[in-house]
Amino acid sequence: MSEKIPYKIYLDENELPTSWYNVRADMKKKPAPLLNPGTGKPCTAEELSHVFCDELVKQELDDKTANIPIPAEIREFYKMYRPAPLVRAYCLEKKLGTPAKIYYKFEGNNTSGSHKLNSAIAQAYYAKKQGLKGVTTETGAGQWGTALSMACSYFDLDCQVYMVKVSYEQKPFRREVIRTYGAQITPSPSETTEVGRKILAEFPGTGGSLGCAISEAVEAATKQEGYRYVLGSVLNQVLLHQTVIGLETMTAMDKYGIKPDVIIGCAGGGSNLGGLISPFMGRKLRGEADYQFIAVEPASCPSLTRGSYVYDFCDTGHVCPLAKMYTLGSEFMPSPNHAGGLRYHGMSSILSQLYDDGLMEARSVEQTAVFEAAQAFARVEGILPAPESSHAIKVAIDEALKCKETGEEKTILFGLTGTGYFDMYAYKAFNDGTMSDYIPTDDEIAKSLAKTPKI
Amino acid sequence: MSEKIPYKIYLDENELPTSWYNVRADMKKKPAPLLNPGTGKPCTAEELSHVFCDELVKQELDDKTANIPIPAEIREFYKMYRPAPLVRAYCLEKKLGTPAKIYYKFEGNNTSGSHKLNSAIAQAYYAKKQGLKGVTTETGAGQWGTALSMACSYFDLDCQVYMVKVSYEQKPFRREVIRTYGAQITPSPSETTEVGRKILAEFPGTGGSLGCAISEAVEAATKQEGYRYVLGSVLNQVLLHQTVIGLETMTAMDKYGIKPDVIIGCAGGGSNLGGLISPFMGRKLRGEADYQFIAVEPASCPSLTRGSYVYDFCDTGHVCPLAKMYTLGSEFMPSPNHAGGLRYHGMSSILSQLYDDGLMEARSVEQTAVFEAAQAFARVEGILPAPESSHAIKVAIDEALKCKETGEEKTILFGLTGTGYFDMYAYKAFNDGTMSDYIPTDDEIAKSLAKTPKI
Structure with a gap:
């Protein structure tokens, strides 16, 4: 033309696309699987289902299906x-x-x-479909936390966001957007989790990190009935x-x-x-x-x-x-x-x-x-x-x-x-x-x- | 359909539209004209041209032409x-x-x-076309100041923004957007104009107002060679x-x-x-x-x-x-x-x-x-x-x-x-x-x- x-x-x-495209289906060398740190063996669907929604575990592990329909x-x-x-x-x-x-x-x-909403809405949808009460996550710069709070508000799901403390303080307005969408937001590391308390004891006054906020969000998800953890990248x-x-x-x-x-x-x-x-x-x-x-x-x-x-x-x-x-x-x-x-x-x-x-x-x-x-x-x-x-x-x-x-x-x-x-x-x-x-x-x-x- | x-x-x-529509052409009762506060008579094009660009004065006064082509x-x-x-x-x-x-x-x-950019780009264009060096304006909430700084940056025009002091302080990030587009920004009332100094003398510590920032911007425009004043509404x-x-x-x-x-x-x-x-x-x-x-x-x-x-x-x-x-x-x-x-x-x-x-x-x-x-x-x-x-x-x-x-x-x-x-x-x-x-x-x-x- x-x-x-x-x-x-x-x-x-x-x-607009009606399926997502799973590039792993066309990769000759597949990405290496996630390993269980305890056993050193690839994580099973059952193991992952304590952390993630069932449908998302399926998507995580599927390296064969090229086109996965978008609900x-x-x-x-x-x-x-x-x-x-x-x-x-x-x-x-x-x-x-x-x-x-x-x-x-x-x-x-x-x-x-940002683009983060594309995955936030999918993850919130599968959580809702599974009948969960809510999800937990971390956010660094704040784009992902905002996206997830929007998605959860749309599906009427509870949303708990651990925000890296330095961002929480540097970006008060980002925090308010997340609150406007009805999510709970906690600066990380916090006293609300075991891992948070441990990190605070070791590094009092730390501004936190993404890796630390992830640990807190995962702990919060696994310790609450009807919650799963969701992640915005990787x-x-x-x-x-x-x-x-x-x-x-x-x-x-x-x-x-x-x-x-x-x-x-x-x-x-x-x-x-x-x-x-x-x-x-x-x-x-x-x-x-x-x-x-x-x-x-x-x-x-x-x-x-x-x-x-x-x-x-x-x-x-x-x-x-x-x-x-x-x-x-x-x-x-x-x-x-x-x-x-x-x-x-x-x-x-x-x-x-x-x-x-x-x-x-x-x-x-x-x-x-x-x-x-x-x-x-x-x-x-x-x-x-x-x-x-x-x-x-x-x-x-x-x-x-x-x-x-x-x-x-x-x-x-x-x-x-x-x-x-x-x-x-x-x-x-x-x-x-x-x-x-x-x-x-x-x-x-x-x-x-x-x-x-x-x- | x-x-x-x-x-x-x-x-x-x-x-997309190729002309703007001038509703005054179809109004039976026309809006009342601007008056010269000194003479009490309708402002002439010549009088207005000290404040506004020539082409904009024409648009301001024209209540007959229904469709005005967009350059x-x-x-x-x-x-x-x-x-x-x-x-x-x-x-x-x-x-x-x-x-x-x-x-x-x-x-x-x-x-x-916001919508403010629609007029900002038009006003900057006519200023550039007239061979001006720059424009002055006021901004309250900051949308207009941002829009004008974007438009001036596009046409490489100098842009001087008087921002209502209370907004300037309440919205530091709005201010930074305006600076990123290369505009000069002054909290109003300021010491840079006569009217600003007068207001500051009368009301020390005032947070300013839109009406006051307008006065300063108009004064700044009329006292600098090659500058005109632009306004975002009214x-x-x-x-x-x-x-x-x-x-x-x-x-x-x-x-x-x-x-x-x-x-x-x-x-x-x-x-x-x-x-x-x-x-x-x-x-x-x-x-x-x-x-x-x-x-x-x-x-x-x-x-x-x-x-x-x-x-x-x-x-x-x-x-x-x-x-x-x-x-x-x-x-x-x-x-x-x-x-x-x-x-x-x-x-x-x-x-x-x-x-x-x-x-x-x-x-x-x-x-x-x-x-x-x-x-x-x-x-x-x-x-x-x-x-x-x-x-x-x-x-x-x-x-x-x-x-x-x-x-x-x-x-x-x-x-x-x-x-x-x-x-x-x-x-x-x-x-x-x-x-x-x-x-x-x-x-x-x-x-x-x-x-x-x-x-």
């Missing part, structure tokens, strides 16, 4: 804020003077401010739900005859990146097309570019199963000056395996350069991006500038996962010139990696 | 964030159990978080630009054969309400269709429902022309406990005339009830509404509940002007149960009205 590409491509409701109730909810627009960044291209064509899939047009089930991002993008691009050469996403635990690239990766794995995939991570928390591919603990309290992933060690703490999300020590097992197989690249970028890209983007494209998303913007701009040098007319696609409205304290540091970069030393990483379990 | 109405109707780019550059910018979706509130209808059909036009999907030109809201809505509704019975909008200065209703009002004025229009204002600042229709000062410092409008008197100060915008003492001359002619109704609503409506809406429709927009939600819900009683299947349309991400301190008060209502006494209003000029 040669019709002019609109600024924003919105699919019609009848073009009608979830599709109805998706229609409230989807399709997300696929935007042609005409203004950014013009500003850069690049022959490259830049597209971004924008997931920030919903109150959670897990196979989460990447599965997030494939609506990539599926919509692929449909929109196919419709206009656009083929991306480079696909870029920021990567913390991998939910957005996995969701965006999975359908395209499927084509690559089946030999139908080829694409260059780039995962972008912060230089201050570089699990893919500087971590090891080993089994590790998923949480600080060691109450979760072990996962094989690129990791910096479960005790790795990104510098507190690193703003926003992308602070998790490990990476989704699916993405770890794809990266290890050479099917995807990874780059790490420094914080100040990321905010420079964010500001440049905001000024021409209007949208104020989340710090997380801005990692992808930075590399998309780098790639577009390379095209300017070589004259190549590449098509670049990146995921704009969300908006930065609740990250203005970080923008303030950037505006004030007080933001700094931090790169962990080899020694720090080695020390933390030394504590991964011996499997 | 009888095809199923989607959750969200997005027009195609080729269906191509502005239409290009509109495509970056428009069309705004027209949403069918299926979930809200279900929650209310009403036979009414509820639609809302959502203007919050852009970084300014003026005819602003309502004109905002008709993109109503025009898109009408096109979308016509396309699906939907006819609204009731059209509801919140009203501060009138920019959103005027923009939404103008094209429908045009049909009513031309006898082509009939609609019920409802302006919703806060009980704490009730210019339409409790003000007088007289000539009044537009600003505290009395540097602006006089406007005939429903007003509470230029010294009226809404209670500081009133959150968000909709704090201006007067109302657009166009809307004032339509209201006075009985073509539009008005209602005032109290703050706590507004936030109850906001929370209920957020929980089922997902979007976290701005306090301003929530006034319209409140009355839309009231109307839908009336339909539930009577069994009428009315079609209700309201304007959802923006998001509340930067108003979480107000949501916090609501969540904490510390929010209160305030209704000015008759005496307070009479006292303030006594100071309107004798014309």
Whole structure:
């Protein structure tokens, strides 16, 4: 087709995906299974069902079924804020003077401010369907907590959020959004769980971490009748739900005859990146097309570019199963000056395996350069991006500038996962010139990696 | 047409309006002209051109031309964030159990978080075209300041924003968004202008007001070579630009054969309400269709429902022309406990005339009830509404509940002007149960009205 590409491509409701795509079905080397830390053996469905909803356990373990139907109730909810627009960044291209064509899939047009709602609503739906009373979770930057509180409010489920204490204090407004949706929110570590009390005794005054909040949320779920734990990233089930991002993008691009050469996403635990690239990766794995995939991570928390591919603990309290992933060690703490999300020590097992197989690249970028890209983007494209998303913007701009040098007319696609409205304290540091970069030393990483379990 | 109405109707780019609609052309009684406070005579184009850009002066004074073409550059910018979706509130209808059909036009999907960008980009464009260096303005809640900083950054214009001091302090993050777009921002009243110094001398420690910030911005514009003043509401030109809201809505509704019975909008200065209703009002004025229009204002600042229709000062410092409008008197100060915008003492001359002619109704609503409506809406429709927009939600819900009683299947349309991400301190008060209502006494209003000029 040669019709002019609109600024924003919105699919019609009848073009929205009706199944999620499970990339594991097409992977020759499957991601390694979760292990029971007690037995050292792969977790069974029965073991996992104490922590997760039954249907989600099935999705977590299924590496054979390529297309998993999206229940009608979830599709109805998706229609409230989807399709997300696929935007042609005409203004950014013009500003850069690049022959490259830049597209971004924008997931920030919903109150959670990010793509996290795609999986939150699915997890809340399955919890409700199982007749549960509620769910527990952790949140770091706060996007996931907001998304889950929205989803639970919609299905009238109780929602208990453990929020990393430093974020709880730095982001009082994020906290109020979560409260507005009726969720209970507790700064972590807290006195409400055994693991929280233990951590507080050991490190009084700690600001907490994602790994610690996970431990508390898991404990809270397993100790309350009718509760399960839900997680916003890393897990196979989460990447599965997030494939609506990539599926919509692929449909929109196919419709206009656009083929991306480079696909870029920021990567913390991998939910957005996995969701965006999975359908395209499927084509690559089946030999139908080829694409260059780039995962972008912060230089201050570089699990893919500087971590090891080993089994590790998923949480600080060691109450979760072990996962094989690129990791910096479960005790790795990104510098507190690193703003926003992308602070998790490990990476989704699916993405770890794809990266290890050479099917995807990874780059790490420094914080100040990321905010420079964010500001440049905001000024021409209007949208104020989340710090997380801005990692992808930075590399998309780098790639577009390379095209300017070589004259190549590449098509670049990146995921704009969300908006930065609740990250203005970080923008303030950037505006004030007080933001700094931090790169962990080899020694720090080695020390933390030394504590991964011996499997 | 009888095809199923989607959750969200997005027009195609080729269906977007190419002209703004000037409702004054179809009004039998024209809005009263601006008066020069010195001479008591209608302001001439020449007089106004010291304050406003030439092209905007033309638009301000033109009450004959019905359709005013939107320049191509502005239409290009509109495509970056428009069309705004027209949403069918299926979930809200279900929650209310009403036979009414509820639609809302959502203007919050852009970084300014509101409809304000529609006029900001137009005003910045004409300033650039005239070869100006920059513009000055005031902002209260901060939506307009954000929108203007975005528009100026796009056209590389200098932008100086006087922000009401109490908002400047209450909303540090709103301030940072404006800085991120490169604007200079000064808390008002300030020492940078004569009028500011005068007010500070008279009321040391004052938190400022919109009327005072307007005076400072106007002074700053007229004292700097190559600068003009721009305003985000009240003026005819602003309502004109905002008709993109109503025009898109009408096109979308016509396309699906939907006819609204009731059209509801919140009203501060009138920019959103005027923009939404103008094209429908045009049909009513031309006898082509009939609609019920409802302006919703806060009980704490009730210019339409409790003000007088007289000539009044537009600003505290009395540097602006006089406007005939429903007003509470230029010294009226809404209670500081009133959150968000909709704090201006007067109302657009166009809307004032339509209201006075009985073509539009008005209602005032109290703050706590507004936030109850906001929370209920957020929980089922997902979007976290701005306090301003929530006034319209409140009355839309009231109307839908009336339909539930009577069994009428009315079609209700309201304007959802923006998001509340930067108003979480107000949501916090609501969540904490510390929010209160305030209704000015008759005496307070009479006292303030006594100071309107004798014309």
